[in-house]
Amino acid sequence: MTITQSSTSPSVHDLVREITAQSKLPLETAVPLPTRTYWDHDFYELELENIFRKDWVCIARCEEVPDPGSYLAVDLANEPLIVVRGDDKKVRVFSRICRHRYEDLLGGQRDPQERRSGCVERFECPYHAWTYRLDGSLLNAPDMWSRPSFDAEAFGLRQINTHVWQGFVFVNLDEQTPFPFDMSGIERVQGNYDFTDWRLAANIAWGDSTANWKIMVENFSEAYHHIGAHMSSAQEMWPLGSVEIGDERGGEWFYSRMHVAAAAAVDEVDGHLIQPTWLPSQKGLSPYERSQGLLVLKFPTFMLLPAPDVTFWFRATPTGPETHHLDIALMVPKSNLAAPDFDRLITEAVDFFRPIQAEDASVNEKIQSTAKSQYSSGGVLHVHEQPLWQLQKYLASRLPASSTAY
Template sequence: MNVHSPVDPVAELAANVALPFEQARAMPKSVYTSQAFLDAELERVFAKEWYCVGRASSLKEAGDYIAFELAGQPLMVIRGKDGTIRCQSNVCLHRMSVLLEGRGNARLITCPYHGWTYEADGHLRGAPAMKANEGFCKEHYRLPQVRCEVWLGWIMVSLNPGATAVATHFADVEELIRPYDMTNYTEWFNEHFVWNTNWKILAENFMESYHLPVCHAGTIGGLSKLDEMVCPPSPPHFNWHTILKDPAFRIACAHPSNHRMEGDLRRTTFLLALYPSLLITLTPGYFWYLSLHPRSVGQVDVTFGGGMSNDFLADADAPELFRTLKDLLDKVNVEDKGCTERVYRGLCSDMAAPGHLSHLERPNYDFATYLSRMTRTGG
């Protein structure tokens, strides 16, 4: 496959979204297969916007950390002794080794190369055999700090010092889901995997429920009623659509003790796509999410997490309810993996061409419009 498109993918996408939604087609192949477009995304999207690392509830103790990469920068989020969650460079200030890997707990951050040690707040604590260097001063060393905010329980980071505060940037999201009280949900699992598809294919797969009856015929497809899906035009920073759950699916509906919700809202699921790549399924009883980051043109790093509303915590059968749910989500993931990897293989074909969008794919059009704006202007 030739990943270097002969056309300008940014211009192709701009032309694509210039048409009104009623005439819209899927995004051009070049935005999925072009290295130039991926470079533009990393520079103008992922390096500028807010990126979700996970839930704050998963970093319970001082020293709990998550190491990750954002737009080519090795970073970590870590809970300090003072309880604050910080984001900082994950690169030693000596010979520039990466410090931490994966997830874990590190009361002290020790470089695996020469043993320089840092406090959780990034200050250098110790450096062996450095007394003979007259220019060395331990107090002059601190790991570079990165914007980090906890919003509705989500750990959000940005490489952009001028990024608008998360609570302001996503104020309309917060208002939309206010009755759900996202701070009242606790993460029960967090996993990481890599799929062989472009990150936008997986994002778009989440943004529309048009595929549910077919792609998920073996799991949730039979429960998905296309005529009950609501897919409105979206604001600039996110998109959403809703579906209704069967009242018999108890864990997906509001707990009897939940007096924040009334009527159909008690069984309404919101599917939220917070640009660029935080994808949240939010029900009154549970949530699950994907946070995506491109690894290459044809691979995506996926953080997959989820949990329950704290309203259910006192129920004796809550653990069993969640085990059953997690088993279902794992099966759905297998189906999504197959669908999204097939889409990537298909759009790499010389004979592939983007077709017209269904009215149920309005979120995909709005996402394409966002990507076009960002890759052309960076904001």
């Protein structure tokens, strides 16, 4: 379907003003995002500039760079980055752009979403052999010392604002970091969960999807579709009627608790039905915490599904107005890495999850395919779609309602 924007079509900032107005509605009368936000190129560019270049975005786990010299190449908002563990064992993130004439230190990537990794003693630009230490400082710039004014200390790799939270590596591309890094609310609701000592056990490389990133985030966060898309899968384990919407109603984060169905429970302890597991639960979890799967979303794209023994971490990266790239990592407590029959049990966990994700991906792409229809408007939200309303609050808080740039 091809739509030609007419002179009466709303501008990108008209869309922002519409979202802002919608975000102020009470939840009971909330409505979905304007579908134009799922495909408008100017709106997408506004998001890149004001969200993915100015807010905190999770790009890696510390264990992905386990040793000094370990690195991981990541692209975010068209910026080539590299996550590095230094000789001092500290994890840093740098721009991959050489300070000389802007070559990618890793020679560029055919696929920007390819997460290349390795281990080196230093980084050498393939163009003119400028060489950088693991802390980003310039080690060698061939013959540049013949230039009297050359100051090597001024030409280290540009370091990206980085914050490590329980093993997750967050970055902010804005040097002024206009938004504070705050996970205190999530720490409150996650209770005894602590992901510092969890480790990656499997990766589901879902790949590219023809759906806007917001469609994916909205689908991830609401459980209303358990009674439709997941009627024969997630609904049997976590029925909609047992999903507890969190008490957070702001525009920064969302959570819900998906309590296990009585028919699926494996035990009852202190009045709490216990959710089945593949591996031993994280030590220290209460019977209440073992009765549920937790869903955590920190806008824009930090998404976790913690369960007592495994956690699924969603890594969604916008790649265009109508596309995103998705990797899903399965994490386990470090102590479970030595569990008997570990590989088989992890395979079972992935096999349980994969068809649920396939159902979600199919729905997401179908929503994208109808987003340009003249009839894709006038919808309403169910109370279980509260996170969609909160996403609107987030967008309204980050996107400018006027600019000379658009």
